[in-house]
Amino acid sequence: MMKLKRVKMMVLPLAILMFLSFSSTHKFYVSVTNIVYSEDDSAFQITSRIFIDDLDKLLKERYGVEAKLATPNESKIADEYIGKYFRSKFLVQLDGEVVSYNFLGKRYDNDVVICYLEIPNVKLSEVKTMSIQNEVLMDLFDEQKNVVHIKWKGNKRSFVLIRENNKGMLNL
Template sequence: MMTFKKARIMLLPLAMLLFLSFSSAHKFYVSVTNIVYSEDDSAFQITSRIFIDDLDKLLLERYGVEAKLATPKESKIADEYIEKYFRSKFVVQFDGKVVPYNFLGKRYDNDVVICYLEIPNVKLSEIKSMSVQNEVLTDLFDEQQNVVHVKWKNNKKSFVLIRENNKGMLNL
C-alpha cells in the first residue's frame, strides 16, 4: 500500500508539468509592414519587421539555408534568399497590375529583422487602387498574422492579413 508521502512525491512532478504547461508563454507569429508614400521621392517606401528566429527557421525549412541571421556566422547568401522569399510572398499591385519593387537590404533591431523595399517612380495621381498581398511566413506558421499599414498623403489604411485572407485592397 502506498503511503501519503510516496504518493505526494510521485504526483509532484505531474502537478508541476501541468502547471508549467498552462503558464508558459504563447509565441506570437506576427510581422508588421509599413508602406509610406514619399512625395519627395515619388516612391512607396516599405519596411517589414519580422522576428529573426522565425525568418531563420523559414530559410532553413524552405531553402535548406542555415542563415544564422544576426550572428557573426551569418550566411553570405542570406540576403539573396530573403529577397527571393519576399518576391514570392509579398506582392503589390496598382490598378490590378503587379508592380516591381527594389529590395534595398536589411538591418537588425533586437530580435527583429527590418527589411527595406521601395517602389520607385510612382505617379500617385495616376493610380486608382492598390492591393497588398502579404503571405510572409504563412506557409510555415498557421497562426502567422501580417499587419500592413499604408500611408499616402493624409490617408492611412491598415490590414491584418492571414493565410486565408492574405490580400488587402484600397482606393487611392
C-alpha cells in the first residue's frame, strides 16, 4: 500500500508536466480604449490600454524599432513611433471629417502600456456624429479585438471592433 502511494506521488507530477507541455496556451489579443468628453477642457480625452509585449513586437516588426518598452533600456524614439502608429491605425471622425489628436505620452501598469491621446477644441454642442476606426494591432494579430468605450454628457456607448468590422459610429 505504501509503495502504491509513493508511485502515485511520483507519477502525478510527471503526468501534470506532460499534460501542460502538450497543451498550447492561447493568448488573448485585446486592447481597451476609453474616450471621454471633458466639459472643462472642451476635449475628448483618450486612453488606450495595450499589452506591452504586443506593442513591443509590433514596433519591431513594422518599423524595425527595438523599443524595449518598460525596461531601463527603452528606446528614446519609442514614443515617436507609438504616436506614428496610432495616427495610422486609430482614426476619429466628427461629422464625417477626420480630426487630428495629440499623442500626450504613455505610462506602464503591470503588463499594459496606457497611451494618452487628446482631441482638443471640440465644441460638442456643434457635433452630431462620431466615428471611431480602431485597427491597432490588427495588422499583427488576426484575433485582435479592440474594445472602445465612449462617454459624453452622461451618455455611454461601447463597441467591440474586429478586423472585419473595425469601425463604430454613434450620434452625439
